Amino acid sequence: MPRAHIALIEDDPVFQSVVRQYLLNTGYDVCCADSGRKGIEICRTECPDIVLCDLKLPDIDGLEVIEKLLKVCAHTPIIVISASEKMSDIREAVRLGAWDYLVKPIQSLDVIENAVEHCLQRYQLEETYVHDVWELDAHIDILYQDDLIVGRLVEELLPEGELRLNNYRFECCINDAGQTPLWIDYRPLTEGKVLVIMAAAQNATEQDLLPLLVLKTMIDPLIRQHLSGHDNTLLSPGALLSHLNHELCHSQVRTAFDTLVGVVDTMKHNWLWAQAGDKFQPEPGAKPDLALGIWQHANFREHKMEHLHKIHCAFKGTELIVTAVPQTA
Numbered sequence: 001m002p003r004a005h006i007a008l009i010e011d012d013p014v015f016q017s018v019v020r021q022y023l024l025n026t027g028y029d030v031c032c033a034d035s036g037r038k039g040i041e042i043c044r045t046e047c048p049d050i051v052l053c054d055l056k057l058p059d060i061d062g063l064e065v066i067e068k069l070l071k072v073c074a075h076t077p078i079i080v081i082s083a084s085e086k087m088s089d090i091r092e093a094v095r096l097g098a099w100d101y102l103v104k105p106i107q108s109l110d111v112i113e114n115a116v117e118h119c120l121q122r123y124q125l126e127e128t129y130v131h132d133v134w135e136l137d138a139h140i141d142i143l144y145q146d147d148l149i150v151g152r153l154v155e156e157l158l159p160e161g162e163l164r165l166n167n168y169r170f171e172c173c174i175n176d177a178g179q180t181p182l183w184i185d186y187r188p189l190t191e192g193k194v195l196v197i198m199a200a201a202q203n204a205t206e207q208d209l210l211p212l213l214v215l216k217t218m219i220d221p222l223i224r225q226h227l228s229g230h231d232n233t234l235l236s237p238g239a240l241l242s243h244l245n246h247e248l249c250h251s252q253v254r255t256a257f258d259t260l261v262g263v264v265d266t267m268k269h270n271w272l273w274a275q276a277g278d279k280f281q282p283e284p285g286a287k288p289d290l291a292l293g294i295w296q297h298a299n300f301r302e303h304k305m306e307h308l309h310k311i312h313c314a315f316k317g318t319e320l321i322v323t324a325v326p327q328t329a
Contacts, residue, residue: 002029004120007048009039009065010081011058015104019052022109028116036060044072050119052112053098055082055089063089066096075252077119081106090231094243097250100221103230115221122217125210126252157183157212164325166192166266173319180316183212189226192267195234198260198280198313198320202291211255218247237261237274241292241300245276249296257292260313264322271305282313 006023010016011034020030031046033039036057043051051069055062066078080093083104090101099119102111162171163186170186183199197219201211222243225231233239240261248257260280262273275282276298277291286303311322 003027004049004116005029005031005046006116007039007042007046007051008032009036009042009051009053009057009062011035011054011056019109019112022112023116026113034058036062036065039065040068040072043069043076047073048076049123050116051076051078052081052116053078055080055084055093063092063096066093066098070097075123077123079112079115079119081112095246101225103225103228107228111224114224118217118220122214125214125217157181157209157216159185163188163194165194167324168194168264168266168322169325170194170196170264170322171320173321175317180318181209181212182315182318183216184318184320185216186320186322187223189223189234189263192265193235194264194266195223196260196262196264196273196311196320196322198315200258200279200315202256202258202277202279211253211257214251214253215244215248215257218244235263235272236302237263237272238300238302241274241276241289242298245292245298245300246296248293253293256294259292262311264308264311269306269308269324271308271311272302273304274300274302276300280313280315282311284311 006028008016008020008030010019010032016032016034020032023030031042031048033042036059039053053062053065057065062080069076069078077099078097080090080098080101081104082090082101084090093101099122100115102115106112159172162169165188172184180200183197185197187195189195199212199215222231222233226234233243241259258277258279260273260275260282262271264271275286275288278288284305289300290298309324313320
């Protein structure tokens with residue numbers, strides 16, 4: 001049985017053939033179209049699990065294809081593959097509903113497989129979340145009563161130990177009172193910068209581990225694009241919250257999130273951050289904006305602190321601490 005059924009809309013015969021053969025070899029079922037109209041028809045008749053779509057097609061523009069696909073198969077993940085250097089095209093594709101984008105030339109075909117797996121994982125998490133919300137029964141209750149399963153899910157949402165970069169230490173501290181599901185991460189980026197994230201689902205229960213995992217998968221493509229030099233949304237916390245908010249408002253996850261995101265520049269000693277919802281009250285702090293997932297047109301302000309020595313944020317027994325520590329000889 002194939003891992004998933006993929007529709008590939010690509011007019012370059014060489015690239016189409018290479019990608020198709022690679023995906024077949026890795027266990028996927030693939031159908032191909034060399035034009036936008038053929039691609040739309042294939043998706044209408046075959047209902048693929050995921051769509052790979054070029055933006056530059058011979059008959060109709062790829063952006064128009066995405067719009068039409070959202071009417072044909074509204075919940076099918078779409079990954080854009082584009083040789084265009086205009087980031088405005090790619091951002092417009094994401095705004096229309098694309099789940100991810102890859103920029104040609106593709107350095108390794110593994111990148112395509114990883115993007116497909118990320119989208120499938122997010123789709124499956126959303127489906128599981130919807131099932132949990134609307135069909136909670138004894139089996140679901142038993143699942144969340146299993147401490148081992150819950151423990152594994154919680155581990156997915158917390159960083160692995162402390163991070164030291166230049167003269168900064170990032171750490172997460174949890175005491176016995178920390179029972180509320182919470183996502184905390186600090187991820188090294190380029191040029192000495194570190195992405196800092198804290199997020200909690202409103203009206204949280206143990207079942208809200210799943211929407212937090214969905215939220216986490218929404219950032220994975222942006223991290224990949226940043227590290228490959230194709231997108232710097234992560235460096236603008238306000239833009240990052242806007243992106244996440246748009247994704248949540250168009251997803252199946254009907255949960256609002258309190259979120260704090262920011263970037264620590266460990267070389268320039270700056271802290272740039274944005275905050276949605278008022279559950280997190282960091283030091284230094286600022287007035288928060290509307291929580292994520294409530295209103296798709298919400299705006300998110302950025303705040304900046306220079307000469308950073310310490311960030312502290314606590315929420316129901318869990319603390320995020322960033323401190324400047326003396327350099328060791």
